[in-house]
Amino acid sequence: MRSAGILIFLIASLCLINSPKALAACPSADLTGDCFVDLEDFALMANQWLTGDPNIPDDLVHIPNGGFIMGDSFSEGTSNELPLHTVTLDTFYMGKYEVTNAQYCTFLNSAYPAQLKVVSGVVYATSDTSNSYPYCDTSTSSSYSQIAYSGGVFSVRTKSGRDMSNDPLVKVSWYGAVAYCNWRSQQEGYEQCYNLSTWACDFNKHSYRLATEAEWEYAARGGLSGKRFPWGDTITHSQANYYSESSYSYDISPTLVFCRI
DSSP states (O other), X not given: OOOHHHHHHHHTTEEEOSOOOOOOSSSTTOOSSSSOOOHHHHHHHHHHHHHOOOOOOTTEEEEOXXXXXXXXXXXXXXXXXXXXXXXXXXXXXXXXXXXXXXXXXXXXXXXXXXXXXXXXXXXXXXXXXXXXXXXXXXXXXXXXXXXXXXTTEEEEOEETTEEOTTSBOOSBOHHHHHHHXXXXXXXXXXXXXXXXXXXXXXXXXXXXXXXXXHHHHHHXXXXXXXXXXXXXXXXXXXTXXXXXXXXXXXXXXXXXXXXXO
């Protein structure tokens, strides 16, 4: 199983590469939601007319096509984040929010037991005879596990009496994430991107899939290339919820945590 941080990154990055939908904002011809009618709106309108499928779900946000400088502009990371290079991407749609425990439970209960099995608290595809590709962990041995399994039913656990249904999903593997992508595609009448036998993705399919590394970085930058964050080079707790470290000079939050050895 992968770490919780990576898992949230993966499951939160569902993309729908499909025909755009006219977003209700400002002028009726404004399809990008920026309150201006420009060439990009006409391009989206043409694409929508050609595909005939304007039904993009409301929980996806339009990411316009464009280019950016990908990589570590400050040489603060690891060697695999270099060299800096230009990447150009087509328009795509990305989930506004992380996939929640409740949403994933809906998938599990829908696919079980015809497509899923549970072995020692871990969920696998029924076709996975060697139990080599775990989807998610429902066992109580991990304090991070937020989905329970009992009597053939998956449910969301509570934490200190708090309902965790709308909390972001954790303790799910890459395999479990792409299985969810295929399931949601099927539920909404789209093609399925992933072959769950070879784990290959057909990027020509119009369906849900996980974002590529370039797509994720492009979206996370918010159109501001070459900066640490979507708003600039420094960060405070008024801009994001994060664990503060005094060792980072760009963290100028007044609530810094000074770690002791």
